[in-house]
Amino acid sequence: MKTALAALLTAFGLVTAAQAEPTADQVLADAGLSAADKQSQSVTNGEFVNVSIGGVSERDLAFAIAFLVKTPPDALAKQIVAGQLVTADTQVKAFGELSGAGSLADFAKLTLTADEAKSLAKNAKAGDVLNLSTSEAAAFKNVPDGAAPMQEQLRKMLLARYQAYKASGLAGIASYDRGGGRTGDPAADLRKASEATKGLQKYLPVFQKVLVDYPKGTAPGMEEKFFWMKSVIHGELTFVLSHVMVVADGAARAAVKREYYVSTGYNAEQSVAGFLPVQGGTIAVTTVHAFTEQVTGMGGSMKRGIGSKVMASKMKEIYEAARERSQKTR
Numbered sequence: 001m002k003t004a005l006a007a008l009l010t011a012f013g014l015v016t017a018a019q020a021e022p023t024a025d026q027v028l029a030d031a032g033l034s035a036a037d038k039q040s041q042s043v044t045n046g047e048f049v050n051v052s053i054g055g056v057s058e059r060d061l062a063f064a065i066a067f068l069v070k071t072p073p074d075a076l077a078k079q080i081v082a083g084q085l086v087t088a089d090t091q092v093k094a095f096g097e098l099s100g101a102g103s104l105a106d107f108a109k110l111t112l113t114a115d116e117a118k119s120l121a122k123n124a125k126a127g128d129v130l131n132l133s134t135s136e137a138a139a140f141k142n143v144p145d146g147a148a149p150m151q152e153q154l155r156k157m158l159l160a161r162y163q164a165y166k167a168s169g170l171a172g173i174a175s176y177d178r179g180g181g182r183t184g185d186p187a188a189d190l191r192k193a194s195e196a197t198k199g200l201q202k203y204l205p206v207f208q209k210v211l212v213d214y215p216k217g218t219a220p221g222m223e224e225k226f227f228w229m230k231s232v233i234h235g236e237l238t239f240v241l242s243h244v245m246v247v248a249d250g251a252a253r254a255a256v257k258r259e260y261y262v263s264t265g266y267n268a269e270q271s272v273a274g275f276l277p278v279q280g281g282t283i284a285v286t287t288v289h290a291f292t293e294q295v296t297g298m299g300g301s302m303k304r305g306i307g308s309k310v311m312a313s314k315m316k317e318i319y320e321a322a323r324e325r326s327q328k329t330r
Contacts, residue, residue, distance in 0.1 A: 186268035
């Protein structure tokens with residue numbers, strides 16, 4: 001049976017189903033890193049290399065990154081589950097972990113300044129500025145003035161979003177009210193991204209089921225954690241709810257980071273990573289699908305190209321910070 005990374009690469013269209021388990025060189029070649037342009041060599045030298053992939057919709061900023069690290073797959077997986085990618089992201093200003101049924105106490109570190117509360121109160125309505133359901137927008141409208149009441153309502157909304165997703169998975173993600181009868185549907189986009197990994201269905205059917213059918217779909221020994229984050233992304237205050245899952249396949253690991261709620265800037269994001277042990281370290285391939293309505297319409301293709309490069313650059317920074325931290329603690 002193929003390793004997790006081989007299955008992931010098959011899912012991305014980088015390896016054909018008929019191939020045997022690939023070597024590290026074959027993995028990189030199938031990922032489009034040819035020897036002629038020395039990209040494959042760049043990866044094995046520890047550099048980050050972009051891999052072009054197709055999006056699953058016109059809203060999709062899709063890209064992939066391949067690189068080599070000295071850390072073994074199991075250690076990488078543990079770092080991801082522990083939230084190291086969260087702490088390595090300089091955009092994150094505060095974060096916390098959610099567990100079980102969750103409670104408002106889990107959001108104790110989520111605070112708002114007076115100015116942040118005023119901005120939230122001003123924009124908390126149906127439209128394109130904030131991602132809110134119809135009922136969420138109505139609830140914010142009735143909140144009294146002041147940072148404390150707005151902070152409390154924000155915590156309640158995020159807790160409700162977490163509880164709905166924990167109970168029903170993708171089906172529990174409420175759509176965004178864009179006004180004028182328009183909606184944004186992050187659940188549909190995340191489902192498309194999950195269903196696009198068709199290779200997983202053949203080689204890792206349990207993992208594929210987790211992606212699509214969580215929480216009904218689970219995997220033996222699967223590790224998972226939930227986080228909330230208060231970030232500043234491109235100058236905008238942004239609140240994010242994320243779900244991290246890791247599944248073992250022999251010595252290899254497959255990991256998913258799903259941002260099932262994002263307050264502004266983009267609708268949702270899903271990263272699927274494969275970590276394959278090779279001589280001298282671990283070859284890692286991470287594919288990201290980030291969804292936003294800001295890249296649709298006229299000039300959408302160009303916008304998606306630019307947006308993908310920006311997000312790929314940021315992802316490299318996060319991975320690099322995590323890699324440096326890991327090497328310092330070894």
